[in-house]
Amino acid sequence: MPTTKQIKARKVLDNIKPYSPGKPIWELQEELNLDKVIKLASNENPLGPSPKGVEAIAAGLAELNRYPDADTVALKEAIADKKKVSKGQVIVTNGADELITLLSEAFLEEGDEIIVPYPSFSEYDFGADLMGATVVQVPFEEGFQFNVQKMIDAITEQTKLLYICSPNNPTGTYLSKSDFQSLLDAVPERVLVVFDGAYSHYATAEDYTDGIEFVKDGKNVLVLQTFSKVYGLAGLRVGFGIAPEDIIQTILKVKEPFNVNSLAQAAAKAAIKDDEHVNQSKEANTIGAKELYEAFSELGLNYVETMSNFILVQLGPDAERLYNELLAKGVIVRYGKIWGLPEYVRVTIGTKEENEFFIEVLKEVLNK
Numbered sequence: 596m597p598t599t600k601q602i603k604a605r606k607v608l609d610n611i612k613p614y615s616p617g618k619p620i621w622e623l624q625e626e627l628n629l630d631k632v633i634k635l636a637s638n639e640n641p642l643g644p645s646p647k648g649v650e651a652i653a654a655g656l657a658e659l660n661r662y663p664d665a666d667t668v669a670l671k672e673a674i675a676d677k678k679k680v681s682k683g684q685v686i687v688t689n690g691a692d693e694l695i696t697l698l699s700e701a702f703l704e705e706g707d708e709i710i711v712p713y714p715s716f717s718e719y720d721f722g723a724d725l726m727g728a729t730v731v732q733v734p735f736e737e738g739f740q741f742n743v744q745k746m747i748d749a750i751t752e753q754t755k756l757l758y759i760c761s762p763n764n765p766t767g768t769y770l771s772k773s774d775f776q777s778l779l780d781a782v783p784e785r786v787l788v789v790f791d792g793a794y795s796h797y798a799t800a801e802d803y804t805d806g807i808e809f810v811k812d813g814k815n816v817l818v819l820q821t822f823s824k825v826y827g828l829a830g831l832r833v834g835f836g837i838a839p840e841d842i843i844q845t846i847l848k849v850k851e852p853f854n855v856n857s858l859a860q861a862a863a864k865a866a867i868k869d870d871e872h873v874n875q876s877k878e879a880n881t882i883g884a885k886e887l888y889e890a891f892s893e894l895g896l897n898y899v900e901t902m903s904n905f906i907l908v909q910l911g912p913d914a915e916r917l918y919n920e921l922l923a924k925g926v927i928v929r930y931g932k933i934w935g936l937p938e939y940v941r942v943t944i945g946t947k948e949e950n951e952f953f954i955e956v957l958k959e960v961l962n963k
Contacts, residue, residue, distance in 0.1 A: 605779050609725045623639040632925040635943040638764070638794070638905045640827035642876050642946070643885075645866035648828055655861040663857035672853075673864045674835055678807055683840040686847065687853045687863075691793055691821040691834030694854040698817070700849040702787060703754050709756040710749050714765060714934035716791065719758045721767060728755070730831055739766035739899055739907070743774050747781045757782060760791040761796065761806075762798055765934055765941045767901030772804035779814050787842065789874055790818045793834075796873060797823035800949055803902065810837050817842055822859075825876050828864040831859035880904050883944040890954040894961060905943045907931070914938045920960040925951050 620632045664670075675682045688694040699722030703709070709723045713732035720730045733748050735873075736742045746757065761770040761779075772776075773803040775790075782788055790806035806818040817838035823829035833855060836843070865871070887906055891898045897909040910917045918930040919938055931939035945953065 598874070607724060611721065611724045612648075620733045620927070622923065623922065627923060628923075629923055631948045631952070632927065633945065634928045635945050635949060636926040636929045636941075637829070638824060638943045639829050640825060640876055640904070641944070641949060642872070642879060643942070644827035644830075645862070646871045647869040647872070648826065648866035651860050651861040655858050658857060660854050661857065663855060663860055665852045666900070667855055667860055670833075670835075670860045670864045673867050674837075677867050678837060680807065680811065680823070681840070684810065684837050684843060686838075686843050686850070686866055687838045687860070688834045688836070688850070688856035689859075690823065690832035691791070691819050692718050692844075693832075693854065694717060694819055694834050694836050695789075696725070697826045697846050697849050698721060698787075698789060699726050700755065701846045706753060707755045708751060708753040709758065710746055710754060711758045712746065712760070714936060715758065715760045716764050719760075719789075723747075729753070735766065735768070739763070739768045741770045741774060743770075743781075746778060750782065750786065754783075754789050754957035755785050756789055757923065758789045758791065759806075760793070761803075762794045762901065762903040764794065764903070765929070765931065765936070765939075766907050767875040767899050767903045767904070767905060769798055769800060769804060769902045771800070771802040771804055771820070773802065774803055774805070774952065775809070779809060779816070781817070784813065784815055786901075788814070788816045788922055790816055792818055793821045795820065797877060797904050798902040799881065800902055804880070809835055810839065813839065822863045822866060824874055826863070826869070826898065827872070827876070828859070829863055831856075831862055833859045833863040833937055879946070880944050883947070883950050885952070886950050887936075887944060890957075894958065905941050907936070907939050907941050909939050911938050914940060917960050921953075921956060924956045924959065926956045928953075 620634050623632050671685045674685050695718045705724040707728040708731050710731045713717045713734050723730050733745050762896050792805045795805040809816045817836050819836050822833040899907040902960035929941040
């Protein structure tokens, strides 16, 4: 019998673990024979997709025999117009995850380093591991606050990329505009700062920046955003980056052709102009966060005030058991052990009905 054991994978794959997504609703329903299941694990928009985006999908169905626009021209123009940048400063990708991988392929070599505040989005590590680069983690301060000086101190001759996720996933905390300015003032020009603003629409702090103003000022910054969150198009996988044109041109060298399908392009082009849906989503998120804060306080649970559409809440030493009991009762949240936070769960802010059901079940498992 032939064997595949002689086929050796790349050595760097020894350090790579496949991404572990949250359990889907249908799987939990089948597994436990539950009638009602709510998913508050993946930071999706509970109000659904942009209605304008849905209309654009319907209009584009008849053209599915054609390849999508490889250069995403119309969508890039819509993004550039909305963000007040040039079309040449925009790159569109198959979700923001693809852009993170493309950044790694374009700029990282074996022996290079990236700097990542910890804990944060695991895809930054994945991209570096894939290229044989080293991930340098800079732990957050108390309350999961960024420490700019420690990030600056972590820079070496090998540093190529420095990631900032603000608001940060999974903590919901953010980096102020003045702190980001201080960081950029100290970072050598040979280091590209990647500002992940996937959740930027939800941020309400007066001193928040989404990073785009620094790209306009000519800084070595790439701002990453997505249509998966506030626009509600997670199922279509559309992300984009805004950066100096020479950075964009370098990344384009490793981008696959036809990487964003035609329906996704059409939906995103319409959704970015759907201000009504965005504003409704932000308002519902603010109201939902307040409801959950009040419930957590009544239950005596510590939580991190968020600038995003999720809340990191501390359930204590029994968090894993409580997480599994929530699952058994039809509530899917994200357990924090994957980020080195075994006493925490991350809860997406849902609809009023979803939030109420979650709190009801949480009280049951806490026996309160």
